[in-house]
Amino acid sequence: MLYFYDFLASGLEVFSMCCVLGILREQYWDLRKILGTVISLAAATTGLDAVGIEANLGINIALVIAAIKLLYKNEFWKTVSDAISGSTLVVVIEMFTTYLLHWIDPAFMDQWLKMLVYLFCLAAFFCGLALFARSRRAFWTYYQKYYGMIGIVCLNFLFVQLAELYNWNETDTVDISILVLVSITVFSNMVLALKLIKNQQQKEELENQKRMADLKESFLQQMAAEQHEFAKHLQTVQIMISDRECVTRQVVSEYIEELIHKRNAPTHVGYVGDGVLSGFLNQKQKDAEKRKIRFHVLIAKTVSEFPCSQTELIELVGNLLDNAFEAVEQLEGKHRKVLFEIGRNGKTIFLQTVNDNPGNPIKANQMVARGVSTKKGHLRGYGLFNVKTIAEQHGGKLEIRQNEDIVMVKIYFINSSGQSGSP
Known part of the structure; x- marks a missing residue:
């Protein structure tokens, strides 16, 4: 007994x-x-x-x-x-x-x-x-x-x-004195823990601010370099047009067509409304090129203010894109493409990725569960869970739709009136 x-x-x-x-x-x-x-x-x-x-x-x-x-x-x-x-x-x-x-x-x-x-x-x-x-x-x-x-x-x-x-x-x-001592110890340890965590958060915030500043500076430098390069091309076109004796109209036309083709090529991302996010998307563009992924950014409407902080925004978008990139890396040829769209519908901000479905049998509700992933390796399956957590902390929602051909992951933030406007 x-x-x-x-x-x-x-x-x-x-x-x-x-x-x-x-x-x-x-x-x-x-x-x-x-x-x-x-x-x-x-x-x-x-x-x-x-x-x-x-x-x-x-x-x-x-x-x-x-x-x-x-x-x-x-x-x-x-x-x-x-x-x-x-x-x-x-x-x-x-x-x-x-x-x-x-x-x-x-x-x-x-x-x-x-x-x-x-x-x-x-x-x-x-x-x-x-x-x-x-x-x-x-x-x-x-x-x-x-x-x-x-x-x-x-x-x-x-x-x-x-x-x-x-x-x-x-x-x-x-012993009451020992009980009081233990109580003081509990309280002091709680204060110590909060202080240590606060100091760590401040350190992380400083590091994030530096990283954000570097991204913004990189984007501005890239834009300045492209503007300078384009100005030189325009000057060249002007010289070619003025020198009609040496340069034919066909040569000028071919030069302009080549210039237009180069400008339309997906080698850079335009300004999305936030300098840090624009710089980050340009970095992801370079990452996609290295991984032989066609990455397109569609700016439905520029967005300058987000309900989350810049560090959370970068974490959110980064997880979305990493998830999409890793999905299409399992595919070949023309299927290795990712579309990222950002815009605003009324007061509702939306971000979404669209990519070809790699064919992994996993349901939408399982995608956002912590630790669930179709990829092999340790510490997988946390990306979309973190995205969902950040979105919900700021009144947003994560929506996943898929069929046999494509997978769409969308985040939209609920407007001030409390109505969600899923575009």
Whole structure:
């Protein structure tokens, strides 16, 4: 009976941990793997208790790391960071609730039925918290970006928590001074984490601004060079026309036709309304040429203001184009082409890519799921998920349409009246 109680109690604690992991990353929302984790870790901790080995916090974290690594095939340091961050959140809630219950009823910890009810309520709380976080989605992207920093701060707290647990186990009493110390530690660690993340964000913003400035400068230089070159051609035409004795009308006509053909060739992208985006599209044009992809930009109407920041805009357009380029690279000949269109329909801004369908059997709703991709390789399937996340954060929508011939991925931002105008 005692082992059965240990198994149930451990299972509820592991389930709480799985729910917290689901708050950190979407990939942990796999019911079969959650069930496997709960059963395997509960059995492991019960087995350790049976042979007289106490499954303390350190052993529990090690078991969680091993389970995540085996079931989800994550990178080792990401696995460690996830286990530490998840354990910290669970331990913080457990610590304060058990202290409160111990203060109300000092014999609470010795009553196994009450403990099971407590652990069940705790698991239900974490499950509800995870479902709420899942509906928001934004935290997944945030944690993925700063998981290392968050993990280090959480590890700092766990050291303090281990000392506090040791004191409780040795004295079997709750020292208010230690509880206050732990509370201060939790608060200071949260402040430290926010400060570190804010500093990192400022550093990234400076780097992004420099990159945006370089793109804009590159675009302006390219436009200036092309204007200078075109002016020289016009001057040449003027000289040819004035020198009628040496230059025939046919020669002038052929020169002008060649000049028109050169100007119409897709060697550069015009001004789309935003200098940074124009420069970025010119860079993607060069990238397409290297990859032997015909890349065309259609400017339905120039757009100078976007609801998202410039860095988000570049990330959004970059992911759209990278996704389209990688799709057509699987094709040959005339099918290796991508169309990018930007414009405005009333107050609704739209961006879209159109490319030939490479024939991969994947549904539109699967395309935007994190980690789902038709391409081989590690860390695939995040492009359209990030596009969808950015668009939705600014009131926009991602729309995917496809048939046997083409794939169209469109983003349109909802106008100020709240009505979406999908053009």
